[in-house]
Amino acid sequence: MTAPQRIGPYAIERLLGVGSFATVWLGYDPLLDGYVAIKVLAENWSHDLRVRERFRDEARLLRRLEHERLVRVHAVGELPDGRPYAVLAWANGGSLRDRLALGEICVPAALRLFGEICAGVSVLHRHGVVHRDLTPGNILFHSAGAEPTGNASAAEPTGAATGAERVLIADLGLAKALAAASGLTARAGTPGYMAPEQDDPGAVIDTRADVYGLGRLGIRLLAADPHGLGPDRPRPAGTLRLRDGVPARVAAVLVRATAHRPADRHPDAAALHAALDRATDPVRQSSPVARRPYRLLLAGAAVAAVTVVGAEPGGAGADRDTHTAGPLTVSLPEGWSATGATWAGQYDADGEAEPALVMSPQPRRWAADPEVPGAFVGVSASTAARTTPAGFLAERTHGDCVSAPARTTRQAGVEWTVVAYRCDRGRPRIVESAGLPANRAGLVYVQIVPPANAAPDFVDTLLGGVRVR
Template identity: 75%
Template sequence: MTAPLRIGPYAIERLLGVGSFATVWLGHDETLDAYVAIKVLAENWSHDLRVRERFLDEARLLRRLEHERLIRVHTVGELPDGRPYAVLAWADGGSLRDRLAAGEIPASTALRVLGEVCAGVAVLHRHGVVHRDLTPGNVLFRSAGPDDPDAERVLIADLGLAKALAAASGLTARAGTPGYMAPEQDDPGAVVDTRADVYGLGRLGIRLLAADPVGAVPAGPDPGRHALDIRLREGVPPAVAAVLGRATAYHRADRYPDASALHDALVRAGAPAQRVFATSGRRRYRSRLVGAVVATVVAVGGVGAEPGGAGSGRPAVDTYTSGPLTVVLPEGWSATGATWAGQYGADGEPEPALIMSPRPRRWAADPRLPGAFVGLSAATAARTTPAGFLAERTHGDCLPAPVRNTRRAGVEWTVVTYRCDRGRPWIVEAAGLQPGHAALVYVQIVPPEQAAAEFVDTLLAGVRVG
């Protein structure tokens, strides 16, 4: 293959890799003295409109998500022959495939890398995207920067097969990489959701952590009824085997619901030896924690005034009612009625919710604001417990404190507090069943920075269902 001299404004240095659908070149921006990776659609696919659109979809998706755990796209262009190309950030540390080919990665490092990959995939899942092709070649490393030359970021790449969850079923072609592809991905008509990625992450974990990755096969003749026989490398906590076994369950209903849940299971399993993300000082695979995403809601009116108070732990002087929900407002807070996006009752209508904050209409978008989301769901109460619901709503980029229970105003609340290094420093998740009501009450709280220790329990005590 002859290297082009230039692609757009970039001088081409060398070939980085060749895939089924694209070729990747190392380019140099002479004006900025910076290197980039330039991904060019393969010539034999240039006239296939479906493949061409998928190539561009990847660039659009990466541009839309724009997250430090995902490979970054700078721009797109077109060659004189009409083939599109995408200019990406250069992962100067190579891929996980390269490192595995060079030799065995220390067990503790491999466990940390797996945790980082889970966190990156969790970003996709929070945005309603399933990757569908998680392999060592799609895990890249990039230097963190001159301020910390010994640190690296782990990046998720190659979203060419990625799909929005709503469109990830009914595919017309087999999609994925054998060995990492979930069983349902081999069925063109199957529903493919976040649990397909959980399977890929589990297989990636087996490759990193098993003593015999090739030998990790179903223990019986029927893969649908037998778990994988996973023997771990020396230095890997024994409980990790069960986590990887569940992640790679043949039936998707038996797996973790998403990458965040798998990450939290790895944290718990690895706790005797280390926390997957608990790092300090300069470390080659140092974690990069980011703030978690606040609950998604849709405002439907009933907006109150928005005073500029900062909030406190003192009892409120007012209440707010939205449908069946009534809350006691902390001082300086107001509220707005909302619906709980993604939660629907038996009648097909969105279930009720409200937001309260010093500025409730800005709370979800402004990490500096304290506030709370309160939602009520009969459908959720019918399918799971408060503790089970909170286990589904983990924050993959944050560290959870142990689950606690507290009884407030006749309600037994299950409470989990998350510590995040970026964005909102603390996020509290709470759920309970209101006496006399067949509905689960969910509260997500971002406390004020200087809130008293009892702020959360005081707020929970003020939640009522009429």
């Protein structure tokens, strides 16, 4: 294959890789004095309108999601022959496939890496996207300061949160919004990592297909004989032999993740990640935080009664209207109401959706209308078992917004970590906050979109009205 000298304004250095649908080149941006990866649709697919649109979908998805755990898109364009290309951040640490070709990754690093991969896929699931092609070649690494001629090594990955090396989820060309990921879409996936239902043209594909792919990645990283385990054979946990040093409980997690029937798997990547944390940390397994402290008694949107306390809602010196949903009780700002819900993508130790509520002047419009103020409040024991409030907020950045420095505030006995964002698009201001209540029933997360005319203490007052039983 002859390398082009230039693609758009970028000078081409060398070939990075060739896939079924695209070729990836290392390019140099002279204006920014930096390297980029340029993904070009393969010439033999340029006539297929479905593939062209799938290629563009990847760039749109990555640009829309804009998260540190996903490969970032800088620009898009077209070659003179009409083939589209996408300019991506260069993953200078190579891929997991590259590293596994050099040898097995040590067990502690492999465990941490598997957790980072689950966390990355959780970002997709949180935004209603299913990847459908999770393989070692689609797990990339980016390290600050690496030279373009350097080779990927089997050095221990330190995870996205440390800043030394980030684990990135790539190649979303097969991803679809969950609403569209049905049997009407083309069969897609890589044998050995593809969920069994992806081979059925009439199947509905959802997040559990990605859980299967994650389970297969976990087996590749952590099993004693990953190549001898066929993907289609059901097996009990006791027959999955793990590498020395891998906690024994991890076998049950991987067996459940790779169950043949989707209904038998973890519901999504966040639930798998939580199960992995419980299996690898005996202290957390015995902690009261990790145990299930409640059960929602209503299916679907679980709503409890609204209790009015005091004379005038929001009046000085009087209690405000309150709303209770499961273990959550909130004091409502004047003119606001609330509706109970479950927290999408968050599941407790028994696989039950964890509780949440939305409060707003118009709760049912808040999620869809950026002009409507409001707040989402959720409590999660599984999240408290795997991370801190500050760590959780670090997973929920807003790529198109500018953040203020994180601050802490103590309200109603809870030490809250608070990060405020100002945005040029959508909602002009978003406040992310998280804390642990005194009873340590779970991590409490509150996302707030304040009213345009909100008082300076609006956020702290709202946080002071959140209670967890």
